[in-house]
Amino acid sequence: MKIWQSEIDLGIVTERGKNTMSDYLNIEFIEVGDDYLSARMPVDQRTKQPAGIMHGGASCVLAETVGSTAAQFCVDRSRYYCVGLDINTNHVRAMREGYVIGIARPFHLGKSTQVWSIEIRNEEGRLVSVNRLTMAVLQKDQK
Structure with a gap:
C-alpha cells in the first residue's frame, strides 16, 4: 500500500538538504518505494569517532534525516508539518x-503522531543499527 501524500523526487529531496547537516555529512536519498524511503551516508572523517568507527550520533543523524523526510510526505504539506519528538538507536555493528x-518504514501514521x-x-546488507523515530504532526498556522 502506497503511503505517500505527494510524489517524492529523490533529487529534489537531496537538494533540499543543501547547507544543512545532511549536506555536510553527504547524505543522499537513493530509493523510494510504496512504503519506504532510503538514503545513504559515507563513513569517513566527518562521521567517525576517535576510535576510528562510525560515531553513534552519525547513525542518529542519518536515521532522523531519512525518517523525518519520509514523515513530511505522509501528510498534506499545505496544512501540516512534522517535527521529531524522540529517537532511540541501538548499535549492532561497528563501521570503519x-x-x-x-x-525508513512506518510503524504508525496517525493524525497527531x-x-x-x-x-x-x-x-552488504548487514545490520548496523535499529532506530525508532517518533514524529509530531503539527498544523500550520492558518492566517
Missing part, C-alpha cells in the same frame, strides 16, 4: 569505512 544505508522504524545497514 564505506557507506551505510538507512531505510507518526512512529518510524529506520534500519541502518552496510553495503
Whole structure:
C-alpha cells in the first residue's frame, strides 16, 4: 500500500538538504518505494569517532534525516508539518569505512503522531543499527 501524500523526487529531496547537516555529512536519498524511503551516508572523517568507527550520533543523524523526510510526505504539506519528538538507536555493528544505508518504514501514521522504524545497514546488507523515530504532526498556522 502506497503511503505517500505527494510524489517524492529523490533529487529534489537531496537538494533540499543543501547547507544543512545532511549536506555536510553527504547524505543522499537513493530509493523510494510504496512504503519506504532510503538514503545513504559515507563513513569517513566527518562521521567517525576517535576510535576510528562510525560515531553513534552519525547513525542518529542519518536515521532522523531519512525518517523525518519520509514523515513530511505522509501528510498534506499545505496544512501540516512534522517535527521529531524522540529517537532511540541501538548499535549492532561497528563501521570503519564505506557507506551505510538507512531505510525508513512506518510503524504508525496517525493524525497527531507518526512512529518510524529506520534500519541502518552496510553495503552488504548487514545490520548496523535499529532506530525508532517518533514524529509530531503539527498544523500550520492558518492566517
